[in-house]
Amino acid sequence: MIVLEANSEVGGRVRHERINGYTCDLGFQVIMDSYTSLRAHVDLSALRPRYFDSGAIMWDHRKFYQVHNPLKHPTSAGAAFATSALTWLDKARITKMVADLLLSVDTDLESLEDPEETTLQLLKKRGVSEMALRRFFRPFFGGVFLDDTLSAPASLFRFYLKKFASGRVFVPAEGVGALPAQMASRLLPGSLRLDSPVQSMEVKGGKSASIFLTGDRIVHASRVVIATAEPTTRRLIQDTTPCRAHTSTRVVYFSSRKSLYPERMLVLPAGEERLVRHFVQITNIVPEYAPDGAHLISATILKDQGLSPEDIIARAQAEVSEIFPHAADSLRFVHQRHVPYATVKAGPPPVSPWPNVHLAGDQVSSSSIDAAIRSGENAARLILESH
Numbered sequence: 016m017i018v019l020e021a022n023s024e025v026g027g028r029v030r031h032e033r034i035n036g037y038t039c040d041l042g043f044q045v046i047m048d049s050y051t052s053l054r055a056h057v058d059l060s061a062l063r064p065r066y067f068d069s070g071a072i073m074w075d076h077r078k079f080y081q082v083h084n085p086l087k088h089p090t091s092a093g094a095a096f097a098t099s100a101l102t103w104l105d106k107a108r109i110t111k112m113v114a115d116l117l118l119s120v121d122t123d124l125e126s127l128e129d130p131e132e133t134t135l136q137l138l139k140k141r142g143v144s145e146m147a148l149r150r151f152f153r154p155f156f157g158g159v160f161l162d163d164t165l166s167a168p169a170s171l172f173r174f175y176l177k178k179f180a181s182g183r184v185f186v187p188a189e190g191v192g193a194l195p196a197q198m199a200s201r202l203l204p205g206s207l208r209l210d211s212p213v214q215s216m217e218v219k220g221g222k223s224a225s226i227f228l229t230g231d232r233i234v235h236a237s238r239v240v241i242a243t244a245e246p247t248t249r250r251l252i253q254d255t256t257p258c259r260a261h262t263s264t265r266v267v268y269f270s271s272r273k274s275l276y277p278e279r280m281l282v283l284p285a286g287e288e289r290l291v292r293h294f295v296q297i298t299n300i301v302p303e304y305a306p307d308g309a310h311l312i313s314a315t316i317l318k319d320q321g322l323s324p325e326d327i328i329a330r331a332q333a334e335v336s337e338i339f340p341h342a343a344d345s346l347r348f349v350h351q352r353h354v355p356y357a358t359v360k361a362g363p364p365p366v367s368p369w370p371n372v373h374l375a376g377d378q379v380s381s382s383s384i385d386a387a388i389r390s391g392e393n394a395a396r397l398i399l400e401s402h
Contacts, residue, residue, distance in 0.1 A: 029192065038311075048183050048184075080099065101151070134167050149285045153165065161263075190304075213247075216252075218369045224237070224238075259361070261360060266316070266352050270349050271296075276339065311349070314331045324353075
C-alpha cells in the first residue's frame with residue numbers, strides 16, 4: 016500500500032500550526048469521544064485529550080447566561096433548569112429531543128443525500144422558540160455546520176446532537192494534527208509519501224491505474240482510493256459535473272495576558288449581524304496552546320461580509336472586546352486562517368466510474384472526523400471483498 020499526500024504533513028484540514036509559541040488549529044476543531052469509529056482506530060489516551068465542559072456561555076443584550084448539560088454535570092442540573100437563558104418550554108422540548116435521540120441508533124442518521132427536512136425546519140416543528148434559536152442553536156450549531164441559517168439536513172443535526180449529549184468533546188494537547196499523525200504512524204515504513212500531489216490518473220479496463228505526480232513521477236496500482244476535496248476528485252475521475260455547494264470559514268486568533276473568563280466553554284454571542292459566530296479562550300481547555308502566562312482566544316467567522324483580512328481582524332477584536340471589556344487592552348492579534356473548502360452541502364456526491372477506484376472522505380459522507388473514518392473503512396471493505 017502507498018499513501019500519496021500532497022502536503023508536507025498528513026491531516027488535510029485536521030492540522031495545526033505553531034505561530035510564535037502558540038498552537039493554532041486550521042479552523043476551530045474539536046473531537047468527540049463518542050465517535051465509535053474513532054475508538055476503533057485511535058488510542059485516545061495517547062492524544063492527551065483536554066476536555067471541554069458540556070455547556071456554553073451565551074451573551075445576549077449585554078447579559079451573560081450559562082447553560083450546562085445536566086447529563087454530564089449533574090451537580091449543575093438545578094442551575095441548568097433554572098437559567099433564564101431558555102424558556103421552560105424550550106428546556107422541556109430540548110430535553111425530550113435529546114432523550115429520544117439517546118434511545119436511537121446511529122445508522123443513516125447523518126445522510127446528506129436526502130435532505131428532506133432542514134435543521135431549522137425540525138427545530139421549529141418541535142416548537143423551539145426564536146430566542147433559543149438566536150441565543151443557542153444559530154451560534155452553536157451554526158459553528159458546527161459552518162452555516163448559521165441551519166439549512167443542514169435535520170438528520171445531520173440529530174446525529175451531532177446525540178454525539179454531544181452522549182460523549183465528551185476534547186482537543187489533543189499537541190493540537191488537532193496529533194490525531195492524523197497518530198494514525199499515520201501505524202503505516203508500514205516507506206508507505207507514506209509526503210509532498211506528492213497527484214496531477215492526473217489513467218485507469219485501464221477497471222483493473223489497473225497509472226497515477227501521475229509532479230516531477231514526472233508515476234505510481235502504478237491495481238486499486239485506488241481517492242480521499243481529497245470534491246473538486247480534485249471530480250478532476251481525477253474526469254467528472255465534469257459541477258461540484259456541490261460548500262462552506263468556508265475563517266478563524267482569527269488573539270493572545271491576551273488577561274484572562275477573559277475561567278470556564279472551559281464556548282462563548283455564543285447572539286445576533287446574526289455579528290461577524291464572530293462564536294469564540295473560546297482555548298487555553299482554558301488546553302493550556303499547552305500558549306506560552307506560560309498567556310491566553311489564546313480562537314474566534315470563528317462564517318461570513319467575511321466583504322471585509323479585507325485587516326478589517327476582519329479589527330472587527331473581530333472589537334466584538335470580543337465588547338463582550339469582555341476588562342481585557343480589551345490586552346488583546347493582540349496572533350494569526351488568522353481562511354479555510355475556503357470547509358464543509359460540503361447536501362446533494363448527490365461524486366461516483367467513481369471504475370470498479371477499482373473508490374472514493375472516501377466528506378465528498379461521499381458528511382464533514383466529520385467520524386464520517387471520514389467510516390468512509391475509509393467502507394473503501395477498505397470493498398477492496399477486501401473484491402479479492
